[in-house]
Amino acid sequence: MSSLPNSVHARDVEYLLHPVTNARRHEEVGPIVIERGEGIHVYDDEGREYIEGMAGLWSVGVGFGEKRLAEAAYKQMLKLPYYHSFSHKSNEPAIDLAEKLVQMSPERLKRAHFTNSGSEANDTVLKMVWYFNNARGKREKKTFISRQNAYHGITMVAGSLTGLPVNHRDFDLPIIPVKHLTCPHYWRNGQEGESEEAFAQRLADELEQTILDAGPETIAAFIGEPLMGAGGVLPPPAGYWQKVQAICRKYDVLLVADEVINGFGRLGTMFACEHYGIDPDIMVLSKQITSSYQPLAAILFSDEIYQGIADNSAKIGTFAHGYTASAHPVACAVALENLRIIEDEGLVENAARSGAVLHRELKCFEEHPLVGEVRGVALIAAIELVADKATKARFDPVGKAGAYLFAKGHEHGVILRAMGDQIGFCPPMIITEDETVELVRRFEMTLADTYTWLKNEGVIAA
CATH class of the missing domain: 3.40.640.10 (Type I PLP-dependent aspartate aminotransferase-like (Major domain))
Known part of the structure; x- marks a missing residue:
């Protein structure tokens, strides 16, 4: 977040109350200001590119920048x-x-x-x-x-x-x-x-x-x-x-x-x-x-x-x-x-095709020690993170792992959704099969960082 008093980030914190947000936490971290979008990608005001893995809020089916x-x-x-x-x-x-x-x-x-x-x-x-x-x-x-x-x-x-x-x-x-x-x-x-x-x-x-x-x-x-x-x-x-x-x-x-x-x-x-x-x-x-x-x-x-x-x-x-x-x-x-x-554009059919790739790629994480379940249909999916795979035990507090993964995802250029410790995927329906693979690759790096952090914090066994 910029420290300049007239920066867009500072003005956001000064004037806006954000929905579904911890207001005090927002005062500390400030916003990511999304400046433009194109296809499945959005870009912030510092030029960073993200795959919008949630289509905004489950909603931008035809992608960004559709003329x-x-x-x-x-x-x-x-x-x-x-x-x-x-x-x-x-x-x-x-x-x-x-x-x-x-x-x-x-x-x-x-x-x-x-x-x-x-x-x-x-x-x-x-x-x-x-x-x-x-x-x-x-x-x-x-x-x-x-x-x-x-x-x-x-x-x-x-x-x-x-x-x-x-x-x-x-x-x-x-x-x-x-x-x-x-x-x-x-x-x-x-x-x-x-x-x-x-x-x-x-x-x-x-x-x-x-x-x-x-x-x-x-x-x-x-x-x-x-x-x-x-x-x-x-x-x-x-x-x-x-x-x-x-x-x-x-x-x-x-x-x-x-x-x-x-x-x-x-x-x-x-x-x-x-x-x-x-x-x-x-x-x-x-x-x-x-x-x-x-x-x-x-x-x-x-x-x-x-x-x-x-x-x-x-x-x-x-x-x-x-x-x-x-x-x-x-x-x-x-x-x-x-x-x-x-x-x-045949986007219903594309959702089925790219969705099959999404689930194929996500299924590879079923044996990961943090992953309890992979689920969804076509181009909507979720991975549920658990503290103990054998017992399906949740993290304490719920959301501890999900919040970290969500934030860490930005560093790897992917925007997902943390619903507690359930990580949602819902990309624009224009996403190609290759882009779907790249989305999951960025998630994989994010999950690896999350696993390392949880071990270092003593939340899970090293």
């Missing part, structure tokens, strides 16, 4: 830089995008509604579900079911749905009726001698019993990421989603698929619902919908839900919800061009 997206935004700004979608107003990019999303998504989903972020979208989902259930005379149906380790956003409602304790602590969350069930992570939560199928059945039984104990008339929806992201990149056990879906249908519980991270090719299929055979009532999309070049999220939902909401809006006189920038024309224009790039 087609800049041009789409520029053209739309010249034509119509902003307009709202309240009171019967609309714009062509929003209409085109809604049609495109409905056509490419699971068959049950017939309508679209736009917000600015995944957090806003999941807040809106809760309001829509409550509004819908009230409209059909089921006013007790208010409780949502989520999972431990789930991530559904950071606002008051979405943060309540999230199942990570750090996101609740001292924010006085949850503030809504929500039940968090066992995280579907077989390696960590499976019982001794329990098969993967038996684990999935145990979780299904837990879901059904939770519904019965509360009363089906009180349970509104089950919300889940098809593959859990920020909780550690956790693929579900085989058969899990089919069991969950059957129970939801049995008890008139809406099924919400949160594809904010999964969607638009990350798992080697356009949507994770396709990969896992999920037929949701509601699907939430964001991040890669614009490759985060513009803030945008979409909620896709069934005609049954639309009809209930529409009838209630006629009764009340309005659907009294929305944001100033809902269906923003520039964001929608960028999203449309982003989807064209994903299709034109």
Whole structure:
């Protein structure tokens, strides 16, 4: 960090409060100021190059510096830089995008509604579900079911749905009726001698019993990421989603698929619902919908839900919800061009190809003394670091190894994500097979340094 009082680093520390950051620690170390990006790389203001192994925040699917997206935004700004979608107003990019999303998504989903972020979208989902259930005379149906380790956003409602304790602590969350069930992570939560199928059945039984104990008339929806992201990149056990879906249908519980991270090719299929055979009532999309070049999220939902909401809006006189920038024309224009790039460049297929290389290369670390598990699907993966391989014991405190590895990665030119001691990989979907090998090579050097440091610190046996 520069000591000059007028440096950009000093001004950052003086004026900004950063999200998901230890503010006091930030005062000591200052920021890495990212100045530009190109392809899978970003560059800081001192000229250092990094492979962006997390695509920003799981989101820059088409890579950095994509001129087609800049041009789409520029053209739309010249034509119509902003307009709202309240009171019967609309714009062509929003209409085109809604049609495109409905056509490419699971068959049950017939309508679209736009917000600015995944957090806003999941807040809106809760309001829509409550509004819908009230409209059909089921006013007790208010409780949502989520999972431990789930991530559904950071606002008051979405943060309540999230199942990570750090996101609740001292924010006085949850503030809504929500039940968090066992995280579907077989390696960590499976019982001794329990098969993967038996684990999935145990979780299904837990879901059904939770519904019965509360009363089906009180349970509104089950919300889940098809593959859990920020909780550690956790693929579900085989058969899990089919069991969950059957129970939801049995008890008139809406099924919400949160594809904010999964969607638009990350798992080697356009949507994770396709990969896992999920037929949701509601699907939430964001991040890669614009490759985060513009803030945008979409909620896709069934005609049954639309009809209930529409009838209630006629009764009340309005659907009294929305944001100033809902269906923003520039964001929608960028999203449309982003989807064209994903299709034109075959990025869904590339995610499957480069993802296979990523998992092949990461699998080589399975015998490393720090590595407990290597997991993921296609172009999203994680390595879980453990203090003791035989017992799967976590580090004390949790995150000690992950934080060091994350910081050390910058020295080797790679940006990853430490979720405690779980190290996430989620590079732009444009990454080539050779670039994927280089990404893992930089990680390998980082892991070696981390192992040496832990031994020197006496955290693990020398």
